Amino acid sequence: MNIFREFETNLSYHFAEILEKPIAKPCWIFLSLSHKCTYNCQMCGVVNILKGYELSLEDVKRIFDEVSGWDWDFTIVITGGEPFLRQDIFEIFNYARGLKLGIEVVSNGSLISQEIAEKIVGSGLKNIAISLDGAKEETHDFIREKGAFRKATQAVKLLSAAKKKAGFGPQISVWTTIMKENVGELFDIISLAKDMGVECLVYHPVIVAQEDMQNTSPNARFWLNDVDIEKLKPQIDKIVSYQKKNGLVAFLHDPYLWIKHFKGELTKNEWKCNPFVFTNIGPDGEVRSCGSAFGNIRKLSLQGCLNTEEAYRARKIMKNCAKPCLQTCWANPQADSLSGIVDRLINNIRKSKFDKKSKKELLSDAFSRLIYYEELLQECSI
Amino acid sequence: MLNIKEVIFSITSKCNLRCRMCDIPYARIEELTTQQWKGVIKDASRLGAQTVVFSGGEPLLREDIFELISFTRASNLNACVTSNGQLIDEPTAQKLSASGANVVNISIEGKRETHDYLRGRGSFDKAVCGLVNLRKYKVESTVASTVSKYNYKDLLYVLEVAKDCGATTVRLQPFNIIFLKDHKRKKEFLIDKWDIPFAEEAIKSFINKSKEYKVAINPAGYLLKIPEYLSGKNFYPDNCSALWYSCPINPNGDLFPCWIEGANNKLIGNIKTDSLYELWLSDKRIRMVNSIISNGCKGCLMSCYDEAFDHKLFKESVAENVKKIKKITNRRKIMNKIVQSLKCQITRLKLRYKFYVSYKGSLSAIVVRRLRSAFSRGRILKEDKQIDREFILSEISQAKRKLKKEMRGL
Numbered sequence: 001m002n003i004f005r006e007f008e009t010n011l012s013y014h015f016a017e018i019l020e021k022p023i024a025k026p027c028w029i030f031l032s033l034s035h036k037c038t039y040n041c042q043m044c045g046v047v048n049i050l051k052g053y054e055l056s057l058e059d060v061k062r063i064f065d066e067v068s069g070w071d072w073d074f075t076i077v078i079t080g081g082e083p084f085l086r087q088d089i090f091e092i093f094n095y096a097r098g099l100k101l102g103i104e105v106v107s108n109g110s111l112i113s114q115e116i117a118e119k120i121v122g123s124g125l126k127n128i129a130i131s132l133d134g135a136k137e138e139t140h141d142f143i144r145e146k147g148a149f150r151k152a153t154q155a156v157k158l159l160s161a162a163k164k165k166a167g168f169g170p171q172i173s174v175w176t177t178i179m180k181e182n183v184g185e186l187f188d189i190i191s192l193a194k195d196m197g198v199e200c201l202v203y204h205p206v207i208v209a210q211e212d213m214q215n216t217s218p219n220a221r222f223w224l225n226d227v228d229i230e231k232l233k234p235q236i237d238k239i240v241s242y243q244k245k246n247g248l249v250a251f252l253h254d255p256y257l258w259i260k261h262f263k264g265e266l267t268k269n270e271w272k273c274n275p276f277v278f279t280n281i282g283p284d285g286e287v288r289s290c291g292s293a294f295g296n297i298r299k300l301s302l303q304g305c306l307n308t309e310e311a312y313r314a315r316k317i318m319k320n321c322a323k324p325c326l327q328t329c330w331a332n333p334q335a336d337s338l339s340g341i342v343d344r345l346i347n348n349i350r351k352s353k354f355d356k357k358s359k360k361e362l363l364s365d366a367f368s369r370l371i372y373y374e375e376l377l378q379e380c381s382i
Numbered sequence: 383m384l385n386i387k388e389v390i391f392s393i394t395s396k397c398n399l400r401c402r403m404c405d406i407p408y409a410r411i412e413e414l415t416t417q418q419w420k421g422v423i424k425d426a427s428r429l430g431a432q433t434v435v436f437s438g439g440e441p442l443l444r445e446d447i448f449e450l451i452s453f454t455r456a457s458n459l460n461a462c463v464t465s466n467g468q469l470i471d472e473p474t475a476q477k478l479s480a481s482g483a484n485v486v487n488i489s490i491e492g493k494r495e496t497h498d499y500l501r502g503r504g505s506f507d508k509a510v511c512g513l514v515n516l517r518k519y520k521v522e523s524t525v526a527s528t529v530s531k532y533n534y535k536d537l538l539y540v541l542e543v544a545k546d547c548g549a550t551t552v553r554l555q556p557f558n559i560i561f562l563k564d565h566k567r568k569k570e571f572l573i574d575k576w577d578i579p580f581a582e583e584a585i586k587s588f589i590n591k592s593k594e595y596k597v598a599i600n601p602a603g604y605l606l607k608i609p610e611y612l613s614g615k616n617f618y619p620d621n622c623s624a625l626w627y628s629c630p631i632n633p634n635g636d637l638f639p640c641w642i643e644g645a646n647n648k649l650i651g652n653i654k655t656d657s658l659y660e661l662w663l664s665d666k667r668i669r670m671v672n673s674i675i676s677n678g679c680k681g682c683l684m685s686c687y688d689e690a691f692d693h694k695l696f697k698e699s700v701a702e703n704v705k706k707i708k709k710i711t712n713r714r715k716i717m718n719k720i721v722q723s724l725k726c727q728i729t730r731l732k733l734r735y736k737f738y739v740s741y742k743g744s745l746s747a748i749v750v751r752r753l754r755s756a757f758s759r760g761r762i763l764k765e766d767k768q769i770d771r772e773f774i775l776s777e778i779s780q781a782k783r784k785l786k787k788e789m790r791g792l
Contacts (some may be wrong), residue, residue, distance in 0.1 A: 018774060291576035317576050338774075342781040346788050357791050361787045367782060374778050377771070 111156030134189035160197030173200035179222035425658035467512030490534025513547035581609035
């Protein structure tokens, strides 16, 4: 990412939140094609909501057409349900590839055979994520379904083999949900993943049921109690030290926040979500970030949905949300404070190998950007 | 505080509908006989009651309902029937009118689809038909609605139906858990936190429209509390007076201090063994009510104490009285009226204060609690005030300085 571009996006997220106006576009667009799934996992309630709805191929294409015109860096994440249940999934990939959009897919790996793995590698995806909830077969199978562990590992192996054979392909990553059942195995997943040829490992803490994202009650089934939190601490230490040496694990936020998250002590100063960073389009076409829907993609364009009155209202509620949920999709910590953004720019410029003149130009550009927002701030009322 | 205002009879547990928000089991219990109910009505009238509410189940399923109503009217009490409206065809409406029922209250939940979803197919048409029949035979009808996630958008429609069918009042009451034994399904009816503003808007437009249509509703202060209650918040009632003046009786004659406490199996006694007169004046009842008050209840936001939320100020009520008085020309009469209304207000305030103290502790305790809450509120406000224009501008100028310094360094 271009240094100045990064600075500009971070600034616009920062001021979009302050001014409560959609001057920034989302950088994550989650596209839930349908909620049909091959499994019925215990921590996930998505299968039970919005049954019978499905985004049609025309709708998906229309979204892609609109989004490809944006002058913005973003990623489209295709989720479900299980996206590979769709017959036209490769047509969708191809269409996105034609428009040069970055696409990621989240799957449980149950439908990935040799043939499909080769197709995926050739389809121009940026990233494919397979969910893996335990290092042991029993754990994963208990949470999901019997045979799920074998299928998921098989899928990862097939994908990495196909990628090796072709010499190119998507980044293969594994997503792990931290919950009561697997808290002792978190570190073991790393070695398992490495053996399978995974390039990126992401951990994210459980939310109780996806029907109700805000439910973080300590009585919930998969929530970590005090005993489990004690188990979590050494795991985090191990993971962090491993990450410093070898990489592989990607942290989307400081892992020590997990402890606070499970204890329920997370405050707004430590973790804040920016309502503009993330957008989800459900199988019924409703656009939302968190909470109530903004508008329907079947009636409005995506940009139109982000501009509706409902969107303003929902974002205001999000801004005042007192329960930070630490989900991987929301936050953009770099856009949290203005001084942080500026420091980041200055550091980046110092590290770069530009000559003095272009460095000075960059800084003066940044300066004028700040003046622009200052004027905007004085014109608008907060 | 020993007078009854309102007696609520659940005269039968039988019902002809199986609604979604109510799964009270329709077990066969030995219901009180006609004679026993008549005895209760007599006692209520001796205790100074004004109204008898016949509720159920579905009260019209009892064959002696008209006899009971006419007996109530004969003992100088108002009779009010709460029904689902399914059985009110023309002959029934005629009988209701002949027996002298004052008010018939019919539940309408929303648009046809919503109502039929909640209460069963075809029930909406029958309920509306019931309203129309009542108008034909000149029985005052009112509409009641249980506000839940399903129907808070339909409230305006309910108001329109009420206006078109000649109902005088629309009474709202939020969905309550005590009617649902299956606590897992409770969540189905509550609204999400982020839907509160929409529900509030729906209620506000409901209030505004009701003035236009000239349909009476619950006090606005009460209605505006509904969205928050539906999102799962409990209200500690300031001055729930229902415990003191209303008296619910079960089909088998059990007398409770209040419906909610009845669900917790707190029983004062049974009509079959003791008369209402004895039970109402018994020490047991007064002790029980006092213990409920001192232990505090969770708050139910049932419409039985909706007047408690009516924040009509003392000044306003005096002004209202003065407006009425303007029509009278005699000066002495005016003075009398004013003095009377002042006296009335003072006694009301006195009673209210007594009640308040018995409910929330002595005056000093109240003051301490109020102060503490005010301080804590101030602290929260300070934290929230982070996003302040001056603060942001200073942050920007700081950032600018940093950039300038960096430029000079080059």
